[in-house]
Amino acid sequence: MGKVILVTGTSTGLGLTLAVKLAQQGNTVYATMRNLKKDGALIKASVAAEVKLHIKQLDVQDTQSIQTCVDEIIEQEGRIDTLINNAGAGYVRTTEQSSEEEVNWVMDVNFHGVSRCVKAVLPHMRKARQGHVVNVSSVGGLVGQPFNEYYCAAKFAVEGYVESLATYVTPAFGIHFTNVEPGGIVSEFANNIMEQVASTGGILEDEYRPILEKYMSAGAGQPREGLYQTAEEVADIVIECVNSDNPPIRKRTSPWAENFSRYKTAADPTGHKQQQNVIKEFLS
Numbered sequence: 001m002g003k004v005i006l007v008t009g010t011s012t013g014l015g016l017t018l019a020v021k022l023a024q025q026g027n028t029v030y031a032t033m034r035n036l037k038k039d040g041a042l043i044k045a046s047v048a049a050e051v052k053l054h055i056k057q058l059d060v061q062d063t064q065s066i067q068t069c070v071d072e073i074i075e076q077e078g079r080i081d082t083l084i085n086n087a088g089a090g091y092v093r094t095t096e097q098s099s100e101e102e103v104n105w106v107m108d109v110n111f112h113g114v115s116r117c118v119k120a121v122l123p124h125m126r127k128a129r130q131g132h133v134v135n136v137s138s139v140g141g142l143v144g145q146p147f148n149e150y151y152c153a154a155k156f157a158v159e160g161y162v163e164s165l166a167t168y169v170t171p172a173f174g175i176h177f178t179n180v181e182p183g184g185i186v187s188e189f190a191n192n193i194m195e196q197v198a199s200t201g202g203i204l205e206d207e208y209r210p211i212l213e214k215y216m217s218a219g220a221g222q223p224r225e226g227l228y229q230t231a232e233e234v235a236d237i238v239i240e241c242v243n244s245d246n247p248p249i250r251k252r253t254s255p256w257a258e259n260f261s262r263y264k265t266a267a268d269p270t271g272h273k274q275q276q277n278v279i280k281e282f283l284s
Contacts, residue, residue, distance in 0.1 A: 002027040003027045003082050004077045004079055004080050004081045004082070005028065005080075005081060005083075005084065005242070006084065006117075006121070007022070007029060007032065008032050008033075008084065008086050008087035009033065009086040009087030009088065010031040010032060010055075011039065011041065012038075014234055014235060015086040015087070018238055019031035019046075020042075020051060021235050021239055023051035023053055024049055028054070028077060029051075030055075030073055032055070032056045033055075034057070036057050056069050056072065056073075060109065060116060061108055061109060066116050070120040070121055080121050080131070081131060081132065082131070082132045083117060083118065083131075083132075083134070084134045085117055085118070086136045087113060088109060088136065089106070089110065090148075090151055092148060092151070093150070094208050095150075096206075096208075097204055097206075097208070098150060102150075103150050107150070107157070109154075111155075114158055114161070125175045129173055129174045131174070131175040132175070132176045132242065133162075133178070134238060134247075135158055135178070136180055136238065137159060137179040137180060137250075138151075138155045138182060139181050139183050141155030141159040141181060142159065142261040142264045142265065146211070162177045163271065163274070163275070167279050171283075176247050178248055178250070178251060179251070180237060180241060180250075181251065181253065182229060182237075182252075182253040182254070182257060183228065183229070183253070183256050183260060185228065185229055185231055186230050186231075197216070226254060229253060229254050248272070249271030250265070250269075250270065252269075
């Protein structure tokens with residue numbers, strides 16, 4: 001019997017790939033997106049793979065949109081076994097260049113969007129005494145990077161959020177939490193970063209410009225070996241976590257990501273040691 005899985009952000013890239021691959025494994029997949037007018041690529045991919053998807057509207061910035069979607073799934077299926085929080089957005093700007101509105105948007109999409117979706121599914125998972133929340137985080141949730149301070153701050157928030165939930169929700173109710181931490185994804189990074197910078201005024205003429213140009217060249221030009229993975233490669237790691245009986249709290253998706261964050265993760269790669277230590281200190 002397959003799982004009932006809700007995936008956010010499935011109109012393109014990793015989310016689209018995840019939805020199709022999970023359906024191929026016999027799961028009942030609810031593939032959601034903010035704008036249903038962008039469902040063409042997902043429908044085409046599902047037809048090519050000969051799988052059925054339930055495509056629904058869900059905007060991670062809209063609490064009512066999330067609740068409506070979750071309520072409809074529960075009414076139809078009676079449960080949600082797995083939530084995959086894939087929807088998110090990059091943001092490249094210095095602190096001095098960023099408007100308060102932009103900062104609020106980055107945090108809202110990447111952190112509050114995750115929290116809203118988790119809050120909507122938790123009562124149902126808690127009642128069932130089982131469930132799994134998988135967040136597509138980033139090595140940026142472990143390691144701060146140039147010009148990504150607000151994006152990294154949002155992903156760091158997701159990491160702390162999940163670490164905290166795992167210390168009491170997991171042992172009490174059998175609900176697991178996993179942050180999957182990729183480096184770059186070939187199909188998305190370069191285009192997304194260029195579009196985001198352009199949409200917020202382009203490369204500004206100030207003292208940061210030469211440093212930003214160097215960063216952009218390294219990220220959007222010829223990638224260093226191992227940094228980028230395909231959406232399919234990252235999706236396979238996410239699905240490995242979904243199918244695990246004892247999923248990790250955190251999981252890097254490549255040797256590059258593992259090496260990049262090694263000073264943060266070497267002593268406790270899965271996060272289970274820290275989880276057990278916190279439980280011992282506060283709840284034993």
